[in-house]
Amino acid sequence: MDADSIIGAIFSFENYGELLVLVQNSIWAGAVLGLLGGLVGTFVMKRDLAFAVHGISELSFAGAAFALLIGADIVFGSLIGSVAAALLLGLMGVRARDKNSIIGVIMPFGLGLGILFLSLYQGRAANKFGLLTGQIVSVDTVQLQVLAGAAVAVIAALVIIWRPLNFASVDPELAEARGVPVRTLALIFMVLLGVSVALSIQVVGALLVLALLITPAAAALRVTSSPVALVVLSVVFAVTATVGGILLALGGRIPISPYVTTLSFLIYVVCRIIGSFRARKGINGRVVHAH
Amino acid sequence: MKPVVSLRGASLQFGKRTLWEDLNLDIKPGEFFAVLGPNGSGKTSFLKVLLGLQELQTGRATLGDRPVERGSSLIGYIPQQKSFAPDTPMRARDLVGLGVDGHRWGLRLGMSRANRRIDELLELVGASDYAKVPVGLLSGGEQQRLRVAQALATDPKVLLCDEPLLSLDLHHQQAVSALINKQCHEQNSAVVFVTHEINPIIDYVDRVLYLAGGRFRVGTPQEVMTTEVLSDLYGSHVEVIHANGRIVVVGLPDATTHHHDIVPVTAGEVA
Numbered sequence: 001m002d003a004d005s006i007i008g009a010i011f012s013f014e015n016y017g018e019l020l021v022l023v024q025n026s027i028w029a030g031a032v033l034g035l036l037g038g039l040v041g042t043f044v045m046k047r048d049l050a051f052a053v054h055g056i057s058e059l060s061f062a063g064a065a066f067a068l069l070i071g072a073d074i075v076f077g078s079l080i081g082s083v084a085a086a087l088l089l090g091l092m093g094v095r096a097r098d099k100n101s102i103i104g105v106i107m108p109f110g111l112g113l114g115i116l117f118l119s120l121y122q123g124r125a126a127n128k129f130g131l132l133t134g135q136i137v138s139v140d141t142v143q144l145q146v147l148a149g150a151a152v153a154v155i156a157a158l159v160i161i162w163r164p165l166n167f168a169s170v171d172p173e174l175a176e177a178r179g180v181p182v183r184t185l186a187l188i189f190m191v192l193l194g195v196s197v198a199l200s201i202q203v204v205g206a207l208l209v210l211a212l213l214i215t216p217a218a219a220a221l222r223v224t225s226s227p228v229a230l231v232v233l234s235v236v237f238a239v240t241a242t243v244g245g246i247l248l249a250l251g252g253r254i255p256i257s258p259y260v261t262t263l264s265f266l267i268y269v270v271c272r273i274i275g276s277f278r279a280r281k282g283i284n285g286r287v288v289h290a291h
Numbered sequence: 292m293k294p295v296v297s298l299r300g301a302s303l304q305f306g307k308r309t310l311w312e313d314l315n316l317d318i319k320p321g322e323f324f325a326v327l328g329p330n331g332s333g334k335t336s337f338l339k340v341l342l343g344l345q346e347l348q349t350g351r352a353t354l355g356d357r358p359v360e361r362g363s364s365l366i367g368y369i370p371q372q373k374s375f376a377p378d379t380p381m382r383a384r385d386l387v388g389l390g391v392d393g394h395r396w397g398l399r400l401g402m403s404r405a406n407r408r409i410d411e412l413l414e415l416v417g418a419s420d421y422a423k424v425p426v427g428l429l430s431g432g433e434q435q436r437l438r439v440a441q442a443l444a445t446d447p448k449v450l451l452c453d454e455p456l457l458s459l460d461l462h463h464q465q466a467v468s469a470l471i472n473k474q475c476h477e478q479n480s481a482v483v484f485v486t487h488e489i490n491p492i493i494d495y496v497d498r499v500l501y502l503a504g505g506r507f508r509v510g511t512p513q514e515v516m517t518t519e520v521l522s523d524l525y526g527s528h529v530e531v532i533h534a535n536g537r538i539v540v541v542g543l544p545d546a547t548t549h550h551h552d553i554v555p556v557t558a559g560e561v562a
Contacts, residue, residue: 042380045380046380159397159398160396160397161396162397162398163392163393163394163395163396163397163398163399164393164394164395164396166389166393167389167393167394170379170380170381170389171381171386171389171393173370173373174368174370174389174390174441175389175393175394176344177342177344177362177366177368177370178362178368178390178393178394179343179360179361179362179363179394180362180393180394221378221380224380225379225380225381225382225385225425226382226385226423227380227381227385230380284424284425284428285382285421285422285423285424285425286420286421286423286424287419287420287421287422288420289420
């Protein structure tokens with residue numbers, strides 16, 4: 001394959017207008033997932049759960065693969081897998097070290113199970129690959145409605161527990177003293193995280209979940225410490241990466257994942273550069289009085 | 292005056308070890324009450340009882356007219372200084388904001404009202420200049436000022452302080468304890484100040500609860516901080532020296548002298 005055909009496979013904008021109409025659902029799905037990922041991601045960063053997201057996505061993948069094998073609903077399978085993993089982590093891993101080792105233990109187990117189920121599966125290969133790399137291009141209206149409904153439910157729950165969850169995440173000792181139900185909130189958040197991971201996997205695949213749930217919030221953290229700006233930027237970054245990735249991927253022949261991950265990564269790099277520039281200049285918001 | 296904190300026949304044990312038993316105590320509004328003692332003597336547990344995070348084995352503890360409960364708005368709590376990671380997504384004003392409405396459900400709606408209150412509190416502790424600086428970039432002393440502002444957010448009747456001066460330099464120790472004393476006198480809040488070093492607050496303390504070896508003594512610093520009383524509590528001879536308005540305790544039993552700042556006070560520091 002020469003350079004031109006590689007470029008042609010990655011970027012092609014022939015018949016773009018017609019394609020755009022066809023993938024309307026996918027674009028909406030991307031936007032919904034971006035919104036969800038951007039919001040949930042800020043708490044993933046505040047609670048230091050990046051590694052946990054990875055572990056949950058592997059178990060979610062195993063659940064989806066099992067559902068595919070037995071001919072059950074894939075969404076349901078991945079939901080069971082991820083919520084079970086999330087609850088397990090929430091219940092067992094109280095201390096950070098403990099949590100990380102538990103994730104390290106269940107992650108390869110989940111992935112191994114997933115590979116086992118996929119090898120036993122006799123159906124279309126595209127179905128298998130889709131679980132890992134996503135199939136956002138093939139979202140139909142019903143799927144979109146389910147996705148949007150579930151996302152709205154997760155976001156509504158998140159809004160209700162927003163302030164105490166934030167308190168418990170950034171200042172747990174004091175939150176406990178103020179009567180915030182720190183343990184309960186941790187469990188509720190793990191369930192919400194599990195559902196978010198399962199939803200994202202349907203569309204962007206198990207390998208891409210991190211680019212949606214972690215990278216945008218991590219990028220936003222590099223450039224702001226204001227809680228409101230953090231949320232806004234995180235959502236904007238996530239939606240930019242998903243919708244932008246879908247739009248770029250339309251013409252090419254390769255899956256959507258590389259576009260989304262690359263956009264997400266580039267945003268992170270730019271934010272990091274801005275952040276370190278500010279740190280070097282000592283710009284941190286302190287008011288300095290002239291003497 | 293009616294006491295704001297009351298303990299009646301209170302005792303606390305962990306397994307077979309008794310921290311204290313049959314403790315009867317009344318703390319009045321505007322009283323600066325210090326809780327002293329070696330590590331493991333139950334100072335922090337004493338605070339946890341008042342916070343409603345630790346049950347008593349026997350007896351009862353009341354705040355105002357009601358039994359202690361978790362999350363009581365009568366209480367402001369100042370924890371030990373503990374550094375935040377540099378990338379903690381929170382500015383100074385957000386840390387204070389947690390004290391204002393961080394425990395409420397939902398999103399913050401009355402944005403301008405909360406902001407006004409946060410500005411007031413920052414002004415009160417002299418932290419306005421670094422209101423927008425990420426907490427991870429602030430010094431320990433600056434963080435403790437914010438902790439005071441955070442604790443004062445609900446206009447508490449009782450201010451519980453758990454070693455708030457630990458790891459601060461002398462200048463910040465004075466500044467933070469002066470702030471706490473100001474709240475005590477101007478707002479008539481009771482202050483319960485857990486510390487293993489009485490000297491930074493010696494000018495403010497009204498009464499002392501000294502815990503050691505499963506026993507305790509309550510009284511003014513002059514009554515409690517004496518060679519006889521402390522020797523009796525520790526069960527071995529302890530020398531208490533009063534010099535230039537400071538108190539030096541010499542000869543604490545080995546097991547309790549670790550991390551005990553009272554001991555290594557040098558002659559130069561006393562003078």
